[in-house]
Amino acid sequence: xxxxxxxxxxxxxxxxxxxxxxxxxxxxxxxxxxxxxxxxxxxxxxxxxxxxxxxxxxxxxxxxxxxxxxxxxxxxxxxxxxxxxxxxxxxxxxxxxxxxxxxxxxxxxxxxxxxxxxxxxxxxxxxxxxxxxxxxxxxxxxxxxxxxxxxxxxxxxxxxxxxxxxxxxxxxxxxxxxxxxxxxxxxxxxxxxxxxxxxxxxxxxxxxxxxxxxxxxxxxxxxxxxxxxxxxxxxxxxxxxxxxxxxxxxxxxxxxxxxxxxxxxxxxxxxxxxxxxxxxxxxxxxxxxxxxxxxxxxxxxxxxxxxxxxxxxxxxxxxxxxxxxxxxxxxxxxxxxxxxxxxxxxxxxxxxxxxxxxxxxxxxxxxxxxxxxxxxxx
Numbered sequence: 001x002x003x004x005x006x007x008x009x010x011x012x013x014x015x016x017x018x019x020x021x022x023x024x025x026x027x028x029x030x031x032x033x034x035x036x037x038x039x040x041x042x043x044x045x046x047x048x049x050x051x052x053x054x055x056x057x058x059x060x061x062x063x064x065x066x067x068x069x070x071x072x073x074x075x076x077x078x079x080x081x082x083x084x085x086x087x088x089x090x091x092x093x094x095x096x097x098x099x100x101x102x103x104x105x106x107x108x109x110x111x112x113x114x115x116x117x118x119x120x121x122x123x124x125x126x127x128x129x130x131x132x133x134x135x136x137x138x139x140x141x142x143x144x145x146x147x148x149x150x151x152x153x154x155x156x157x158x159x160x161x162x163x164x165x166x167x168x169x170x171x172x173x174x175x176x177x178x179x180x181x182x183x184x185x186x187x188x189x190x191x192x193x194x195x196x197x198x199x200x201x202x203x204x205x206x207x208x209x210x211x212x213x214x215x216x217x218x219x220x221x222x223x224x225x226x227x228x229x230x231x232x233x234x235x236x237x238x239x240x241x242x243x244x245x246x247x248x249x250x251x252x253x254x255x256x257x258x259x260x261x262x263x264x265x266x267x268x269x270x271x272x273x274x275x276x277x278x279x280x281x282x283x284x285x286x287x288x289x290x291x292x293x294x295x296x297x298x299x300x301x302x303x304x305x306x307x308x309x310x311x312x313x314x315x316x317x318x319x320x321x322x323x324x325x326x327x328x329x330x331x332x333x334x335x336x337x338x339x340x341x342x343x344x345x346x347x348x349x350x351x352x353x354x355x356x357x358x359x360x361x362x363x364x365x366x367x368x369x370x371x372x373x374x375x376x377x378x
Contacts, residue, residue, distance in 0.1 A: 009334060015042025018356045020339070031352045031364055032339045036176070036208050036316060039235035040277050041353035047238050050276035051269055058268050063261050069271035076278055077246055080217045081230065087252040090266030091243040094207035094233035095122025100245035100260055101170065101203045101229045102126045102144075107254040108201065110167035116152040120177035121170065121205055130170055133177070153183040155190040166200040168229070173219040176208035179347035180318025182311050188223040195228070201251060203229040207243075208316060211235035212281050212354055215291035215314035222313075238277030242270040286354040290314035293361050297350075300365045306372050308346075315356070319348040319368075323377060332371045338364060 011023040018041050020030045030042070040047060054069065061067050074088040089100050098121045105113065113130065115121070121130040128137055129144035132152075137143060150157035152175055162169060169191055175181035188204075195202040204227040209219025213235055220227065228251045233243035243265075247254065264270075281287065291314060298310045301319055308320040321329065326342035333340055333348075343349050348368075352360075 017041040017043075018353050018360050027337065028334075029338045029360060029364060029367070031350045031356075032341055033351045033353050034239065035234065035341070036213055036351035037234045037237075038239045038353055039211050039213070040238055040280055041355045042239075044238070044276075044280065044355065046276040046280050047273050050272040051240070054269050054272035060264070060267055060269075062263055063265065067268050067271075069268050069275060070266040073266075073271045073274050073278075076275065077232075077244060081226075081246060081248055083226065083248045083252075085252050086246055086248040087255075089245045089247075089255065089260065089262075090271075091245065091262045092233075092241045092264050092267075092270075093122070093243045094205070094231065095124045095127040096262065096265075097207065097231035097233055097243040097245045098122050098127045098130060098170070098203075098205060099124055101168070101231050102130065103260055104229065104245070104247060104251065104254050105168035105201050105203070107259070108167050108199075110165055110200075111146050112163075112166045113147045114158065114161050114166055114169045114200075115147060115149050116171055116175075117149045118152050118175050118178035118181065119149075119170075119172055119205070120175075121172075121207075152178070152181060153187055155184075155187055158191055159194055162194050162198050162200055164198050166198060168201040168203050169195060170203040170205055172205045173209045174214070174312055174316060176316065176349070177343050179320075179344040180312040180316060180349055182313070186223075188220055189225055192223075192225040192227070201228040203227065203231065205231050207231055207233045208351075209313075211277070212287050212290060213314055213316045213351065214312075215287050215294065217287070219313065219316075235277070236274055237270045238273040240270040240273045242267070242274055281354060284355075287314075290354055293352075293356065293358070296358075296361055297365065301368065304369055304372060306376050315350070315352055315354060317350050318343075319350070321346045321348065321372075325375060325377065329371060329375050332375050333368065336367050336371050338367050338371075 115130045117132040119132040121127045132149040206218045210232045230246040324345035330342040
């Protein structure tokens with residue numbers, strides 16, 4: 001393999017629920033969830049059954065034809081948006097979903113785009129152009145022109161930058177890769193109002209916050225707004241590659257035949273997995289459980305010396321450390337049998353499966369407390 005990922009620390013060979021096992025037989029509590037992707041954990045019986053049944057009947061059809069699963073999944077997503085006129089384009093990843101949104105915005109006849117500093121929207125050239133992280137962007141310049149990045153959470157900066165030449169504004173409800181950063185209350189609502197005045201499309205990148213991860217289906221609902229476009233991936237496929245770009249209201253018919261496509265988008269097997277995941281989330285009330293786990297994790301970890309705050313929603317949380325030693329803490333957690341990651345020098349990010357149990361949450365809190373104490377330099 002190429003060296004773009006460096007040398008991985010583990011070889012994982014199996015998993016069940018929130019527990020994974022490496023090639024040496026060691027077990028780990030998976031609190032990263034495939035970077036917020038394994039929404040029902042590993043080897044969930046409902047996903048195994050749905051995928052096995054689907055692969056035994058119809059594996060792939062391409063975009064020349066339709067199949068029942070993709071229609072059912074589109075109907076599910078349409079229902080979640082609350083807009084019966086919304087329309088779905090399926091792809092395979094978050095970057096592809098954001099590429100589709102970018103192309104859709106060009107159909108308005110406008111070309112300028114506003115994004116935020118610190119945002120992560122993908123690594124393909126269009127999505128990378130939207131991404132607000134210079135370290136990821138700079139080696140690949142020149143990128144797409146006409147894209148401005150303003151500070152995340154700064155509504156005044158948005159007001160100054162968005163005008164009637166702006167095709168779209170793209171923003172994450174919570175900055176994930178930048179360290180699970182929440183915007184101020186009213187921020188998304190304010191952007192919605194600016195977009196209404198100027199005619200710019202409001203695109204919400206819900207790739208990381210979507211599919212119940214925050215305790216809501218998409219992660220923006222608390223603001224009481226309706227975006228023009230929603231992009232999804234990660235948890236959508238229940239662990240399989242699947243992305244979606246949902247266009248609502250006036251944007252739903254911007255794409256015409258031939259404007260965009262994806263050979264594997266809406267694959268029957270991935271759709272079967274997604275439908276099974278949604279069904280389990282609904283029947284097991286996992287949105288509510290995510291909120292309960294959030295409350296417990298925040299209340300317990302914020303008591304610890306060395307923890308400044310725990311930010312985020314549901315089971316997408318950033319543990320902000322008093323010291324800039326998150327990489328050291330992440331490695332110590334790995335040795336103690338817990339998988340997390342460190343998106344910034346002082347933040348540990350966790351994104352466990354929505355099926356994580358109260359006992360597993362308690363175990364994580366206990367191990368984290370011990371590891372943090374042992375790795376404090378104060």
